[in-house]
Amino acid sequence: MKFLLVPLAALAIALPAQAQFKSPEDAVKYRKSAFTLMGSHFGRLAAMAQGKVPFDAKLAAENADVLAVVVKLPYSTFGEETATVANSEAKPEVWKEMPAFKAAAEKLQGEVAKLQVAAKTGDLAQLKAAVGQTFQSCKACHDKFKEK
């Protein structure tokens, strides 16, 4: 992946937590872990919404609560120095279009907040609708910012 120049000062403001990682590889490992958790907790909700597993309102609410925490985790790891880590699937567009990337991250957090509310109603129809909306925001970001 091509190395991209982003003014250092802007990154320091945008990503204050990047200093917590020993190396760019560690930062990528952390974000892949966070996305993996996102995939598994969202997957459980999606399976209920699609009728692949029985709807369990309590379990749905628990998964939505975990998801609401996990969706906040990856974004402190996208320092410029991680753009060249070999096993990262993040596209160069992440660094070229950081405001759009952040907007996509915030969009997901908004959808997951609604998903949390929907899951707590215990109403499968509401869960289905919110799962659908959440999935759209996962997909929109992946289409633009993640390699296939």
Ligand code: HEC
């Ligand atoms: C703001 C953008 C964005 C949103 C929103 C987003 N993702 Fe991702 N996702 C990424 C990027 C970028 C990567 C690649 C990270 C890397 O390899 O460095 C990724 C990677 C992943 C991975 C692969 C992890 C691995 O082990 O390599 C999974 C699974 C995943 N995302 C699931 C989800 C799910 C589920 C949602 C919605 C609930 C979601 N993502 C929402 C940007 C996003």
